[in-house]
Amino acid sequence: MNSETIINLIKxxxxxxxxxxxxxxxxxxxxxxxxxxxxxxxNLQFGLDLEGGSWLQMExxxxxxxxxxxxxVGDLIENLQKSLEADVTQIDADxxxxxxxxxxADLEPIFAASGAKIVTYHEGVSQYTADDVKRILSxxxxxxxxxxxxxxxxTPTGSEYPQYVRIELAGVDMATAxxxxxxxxxxxxxxxxTGNQTEHVLFGDQITSVSVPQKDPYYQTWGVGFTLSDxxxxxxxxxxxxxGAVDNPSGHxxxxxxxxxxxxxxxxxxxxxxxxxxxxxxxxxxxTGTGDAGLEDAMTLEIHLRAGxxxxxxxxxxxxxxxxxxxxxxxxxxxxxxxxxxxxVGFVVYYRYREPSIVxxxxxxxLSEIVILLxxxxxxxQLDLASIAGLIAVIGTGIDQLVIITDxxxxxxxxxxxxxxxxxxxxxFGIIAIAAATVIIAMLPLxxxxxxxxxGFAIITxxxxxIGILVTRPAYGKVIMAILSK
Numbered sequence: 001m002n003s004e005t006i007i008n009l010i011k012x013x014x015x016x017x018x019x020x021x022x023x024x025x026x027x028x029x030x031x032x033x034x035x036x037x038x039x040x041x042x043n044l045q046f047g048l049d050l051e052g053g054s055w056l057q058m059e060x061x062x063x064x065x066x067x068x069x070x071x072x073v074g075d076l077i078e079n080l081q082k083s084l085e086a087d088v089t090q091i092d093a094d095x096x097x098x099x100x101x102x103x104x105a106d107l108e109p110i111f112a113a114s115g116a117k118i119v120t121y122h123e124g125v126s127q128y129t130a131d132d133v134k135r136i137l138s139x140x141x142x143x144x145x146x147x148x149x150x151x152x153x154x155t156p157t158g159s160e161y162p163q164y165v166r167i168e169l170a171g172v173d174m175a176t177a178x179x180x181x182x183x184x185x186x187x188x189x190x191x192x193x194t195g196n197q198t199e200h201v202l203f204g205d206q207i208t209s210v211s212v213p214q215k216d217p218y219y220q221t222w223g224v225g226f227t228l229s230d231x232x233x234x235x236x237x238x239x240x241x242x243x244g245a246v247d248n249p250s251g252h253x254x255x256x257x258x259x260x261x262x263x264x265x266x267x268x269x270x271x272x273x274x275x276x277x278x279x280x281x282x283x284x285x286x287x288t289g290t291g292d293a294g295l296e297d298a299m300t301l302e303i304h305l306r307a308g309x310x311x312x313x314x315x316x317x318x319x320x321x322x323x324x325x326x327x328x329x330x331x332x333x334x335x336x337x338x339x340x341x342x343x344x345v346g347f348v349v350y351y352r353y354r355e356p357s358i359v360x361x362x363x364x365x366x367l368s369e370i371v372i373l374l375x376x377x378x379x380x381x382q383l384d385l386a387s388i389a390g391l392i393a394v395i396g397t398g399i400d401q402l403v404i405i406t407d408x409x410x411x412x413x414x415x416x417x418x419x420x421x422x423x424x425x426x427x428x429f430g431i432i433a434i435a436a437a438t439v440i441i442a443m444l445p446l447x448x449x450x451x452x453x454x455x456g457f458a459i460i461t462x463x464x465x466x467i468g469i470l471v472t473r474p475a476y477g478k479v480i481m482a483i484l485s486k
């Protein structure tokens with residue numbers, strides 16, 4: 001093609017859009033922000049398979065029961081809470097969520113004593129509780145700068161209630177993963193009453209905001225500031241007045257617990273006690289000490305405060321890890337597989353047409369499609385083995401669609417006129433559009449489900465298909481028309 005033809009091609013909006021998206025994707029991968037240490041990888045997010053790291057699978061310590069009773073449901077819930085020493089919530093008119101791991105045999109006598117009967121029994125939690133746990137875990141993990149963590153809810157076959165939550169932490173060893181996630185639990189604030197006895201004040205979900213650790217310029221002590229909701233501040237004031245913490249702060253410590261283990265204990269300051277005496281106080285600060293030890297304790301307490309309260313206890317029931325060296329080996333193997341797939345496709349296409357002016361645009365369009373896809377995935381999706389499989393599948397289906405377009409416009413081996421070309425191209429585009437819609441519809445359920453092994457494959461496949469239909473196929477139609485006309 002001469003320079004005039006190339007200029008006219010670039011001016012066409014379809015080709016111009018393709019070029020802009022390729023440049024934008026390269027900028028997103030390598031320059032926004034720049035990451036020279038990663039070389040060809042740029043800013044791409046790699047998952048557990050390719051980066052190495054650890055995964056934990058945790059089980060909800062909770063059961064869902066449906067029941068029948070002629071007596072007030074409130075009495076049943078109160079009896080369950082007293083007998084089991086557990087939180088019990090009503091999901092709907094016929095179902096209760098008992099946030100404790102308890103067998104059906106142990107529950108039946110309590111229900112019978114309350115004039116009720118168990119209809120069905122399932123291990124797990126309601127979808128609302130599961131989503132709440134997922135949100136809180138994401139908040140805690142992200143607070144540590146691990147935005148690449150994947151958190152998925154798992155529901156056993158035949159059940160409608162999530163029973164497990166799986167967390168994947170790329171680039172994190174097993175010991176650190178256990179420390180970060182494995183000790184997650186119920187966060188609670190209590191106040192000391194008499195002796196070593198304490199009374200519940202509030203759970204972590206009443207904490208609305210948390211500041212970073214700060215150093216007091218006068219006392220040189222580290223502390224973490226946090227804010228309570230209106231109801232939390234009122235509950236805090238009532239507990240402080242009732243327990244005597246306002247009148248005698250040194251004898252009534254404020255205690256913070258994680259899974260019933262104390263993570264912080266200190267008395268109210270005289271200034272805070274005076275403020276609480278007159279009105280509820282929403283803004284509080286927990287002092288942890290001086291020096292490096294005080295800073296470390298403040299950072300740990302900040303994580304607990306930011307996490308809020310898990311509504312239900314979880315236990316680690318499975319774990320595993322992928323060594324970093326093995327992840328690098330997988331990464332190299334995947335890169336070679338992708339290049340081999342691209343070269344093999346190029347060879348087959350060349351064998352079919354025996355015309356470099358057709359093969360080269362096909363491979364260039366396919367390569368640009370991969371770049372655009374990676375540029376978008378850099379912001380929304382980790383690249384694991386399943387995602388790479390989707391990427392390779394996009395290469396195959398993309399070339400197949402380009403062959404359909406080429407064969408249709410080269411009917412009987414002849415280059416048609418412009419009007420006939422557009423008719424044949426429109427017919428070919430209609431075929432691949434229907435095929436693309438079928439792929440998207442088939443992949444959509446997998447993309448919306450929390451199946452960690454399949455979701456990435458579905459998302460990459462859908463993105464690649466949409467990029468092909470909306471960007472690369474129209475651009476290829478314009479390019480191949482210019483080439484064939486010469």
